[in-house]
Structures are given as C-alpha cells and as structure tokens.
Amino acid sequence: MLSLIAVVACGVEQPPDEMQVLESKSQTFQEDNGLSLNGLSLNGLSLNGLSLNGLSLNGLNDADFIAWFNSADGGNLAGHEALMKYLVRCAVPEGQVRVFVNPTTGVRHVWEGGMGLAPLWSGGSPATVDEQQVISACLAAHANNYGVHVPISVLGQDASGGTIPFTRQELMSFAQREACFFGNLFVPGGAVLFAGNHMDALSPEQSTPRPCGLLGLGTASSPACTQIQRIGQCLDHCQLEPNGNFYSECTYNGVTYKPLTTRIRLSDVNVCGDGVCQVGERKGTGYTADSCGVDCGT
Numbered sequence: 001m002l003s004l005i006a007v008v009a010c011g012v013e014q015p016p017d018e019m020q021v022l023e024s025k026s027q028t029f030q031e032d033n034g035l036s037l038n039g040l041s042l043n044g045l046s047l048n049g050l051s052l053n054g055l056s057l058n059g060l061n062d063a064d065f066i067a068w069f070n071s072a073d074g075g076n077l078a079g080h081e082a083l084m085k086y087l088v089r090c091a092v093p094e095g096q097v098r099v100f101v102n103p104t105t106g107v108r109h110v111w112e113g114g115m116g117l118a119p120l121w122s123g124g125s126p127a128t129v130d131e132q133q134v135i136s137a138c139l140a141a142h143a144n145n146y147g148v149h150v151p152i153s154v155l156g157q158d159a160s161g162g163t164i165p166f167t168r169q170e171l172m173s174f175a176q177r178e179a180c181f182f183g184n185l186f187v188p189g190g191a192v193l194f195a196g197n198h199m200d201a202l203s204p205e206q207s208t209p210r211p212c213g214l215l216g217l218g219t220a221s222s223p224a225c226t227q228i229q230r231i232g233q234c235l236d237h238c239q240l241e242p243n244g245n246f247y248s249e250c251t252y253n254g255v256t257y258k259p260l261t262t263r264i265r266l267s268d269v270n271v272c273g274d275g276v277c278q279v280g281e282r283k284g285t286g287y288t289a290d291s292c293g294v295d296c297g298t
Contacts, residue, residue: 211224
C-alpha cells in the first residue's frame with residue numbers, strides 16, 4: 001500500500017512556519033520572475049505514514065472521505081489535515097478555499113487552493129482518472145522526505161490539457177532540469193508513483209535536497225525516496241511537448257499517465273568537496289555525495 005506523509009527530519013534543522021515561508025517566497029517570486037505558489041515545493045510532504053486507501057476524491061462531504069479522514073491510519077487526523085492542505089493546493093485554483101466541517105469532531109478545516117490542476121473535482125464532481133493522475137503527479141513532485149523547503153518550477157498540463165503558466169525568466173531562474181513525475185495514488189490496491197530524470201543526471205559527487213527528483217544514471221531509487229519507482233530517463237517513456245519544456249504524457253507498463261515536470265535552481269545542486277555538509281550528503285571516507293568525508297566527516 002503506497003503511503004503519503006510523515007516527516008523524516010534526518011537531522012536537518014526544523015524549518016520555520018510553512019505558510020510564512022510560502023507567503024514570503026510567493027511574494028518574492030511574483031516580483032522577480034512571475035512565479036506563484038505553484039512554483040514552490042511543500043515542506044514536510046513525505047512518502048511514509050499515511051495511506052490514501054479509501055480517499056475516493058468524490059467530494060469532501062462524501063461518506064468515504066469522511067470515513068477516511070477520521071479512521072484511516074489509526075485515526076491520524078493531524079496527518080490527514082496536512083495531506084488535504086497539500087492536495088487542495090494542487091487541485092484547486094489559487095484564490096479559492098475548500099472547507100470541511102468534520103461531522104465527527106465538529107472541527108472546521110480550511111484548505112487554500114494553488115495550482116488548479118483538477119477543475120472538475122474542484123467544482124464538486126468526482127475526480128476523473130486524468131485528475132487523479134495529475135494530482136498524484138503533483139503530490140509526488142512536491143514530496144521531500146528531508147522536510148526542507150526547496151523552491152521548484154512545476155511545468156506541465158492540468159487535467160483538462162491546459163498548460164500551467166510559466167515565464168521565460170522562470171526557466172532561466174530554475175535552470176537545472178530535474179524530473180518527470182507520474183502515477184496514480186487512488187487506484188485501490190494498485191497505487192503507483194514513478195519518476196525519471198528530465199534529460200540531465202547527477203554525477204557521483206553531486207546531490208540535491210530533493211531525493212525523489214534528479215538522480216544519477218540508472219533506475220535505482222534514492223534510499224530516502226524508495227516509494228517512488230525510478231524509470232531512468234523520462235525520454236524513454238514520455239512524450240515531450242513541442243518546445244521541449246515539459247512532458248505531455250508518459251506510458252509505463254502499458255498505462256498512459258499525465259505527468260508533471262520539475263526544474264530546480266542551479267544553486268540547489270550540492271557538490272561534495274565544497275567544505276559544507278549539505279542535505280543529501282552523508283558521512284564517509286570518500287568524495288562522493290553518499291560518502292563525503294571531506295564535507296561531513298567520517
């Protein structure tokens with residue numbers, strides 16, 4: 001059973017309040033290069049701890065959703081609250097909110113929209129397969145088991161085929177091509193997530209604070225993100241849109257998915273040997289990211 005969320009801090013200093021950081025970054029990006037909240041990764045979204053089994057996406061007042069929110073994962077209401085905040089941010093347009101009054105606890109939950117990737121579900125209809133896929137891709141693209149904030153550029157199409165807005169300055173600011181993400185977390189008993197490199201690959205001495213994204217050559221998953229299956233290079237399974245900025249569809253094991261494509265800043269690629277032990281590097285005796293004695297000690 002594929003799972004979502006539960007922070008694994010890995011010794012990283014606890015980041016500041018998420019919404020303060022998101023609001024600050026959003027204002028900076030809008031002023032500098034046109035990025036909005038859909039260009040930000042989500043702190044604390046991890047692939048451990050909470051299952052999506054039973055989350056039907058038929059609506060917030062649906063009996064299955066209420067049962068999932070209150071009872072799944074041992075009744076982890078705080079975890080489900082966090083997951084829904086991220087899910088609504090992916091699915092619902094910026095400037096809108098979704099409100100859920102829990103009939104069991106009486107607590108009123110308010111979740112803010114961001115990317116607007118699932119217009120039918122956002123309007124109250126059951127999520128289509130395309131919407132399930134693009135929401136799954138969005139959650140995977142924003143996963144970070146290290147629990148740190150890393151700005152990202154998210155490119156692709158919403159469930160209706162509309163292109164997520166971006167600017168040329170955004171592509172320049174986020175010059176490091178990272179990954180494609182796709183899958184479907186809402187298939188009972190068959191939830192899957194996949195990721196591949198968006199053309200580039202890390203050398204052995206390089207790493208990033210996003211273990212589910214850009215990796216080296218091959219299909220091995222990062223030890224910090226084993227729940228996402230690696231597919232190697234996206235180009236081996238996915239179709240680029242005409243301008244080459246993102247992938248319009250990916251096919252794997254005979255199933256075609258709607259993917260999302262990510263980019264990161266060049267400054268978020270770490271190099272063993274720069275004298276600083278950074279997220280993604282480990283202690284050791286060598287000069288590679290997973291054994292970087294020169295930066296992290298032995």
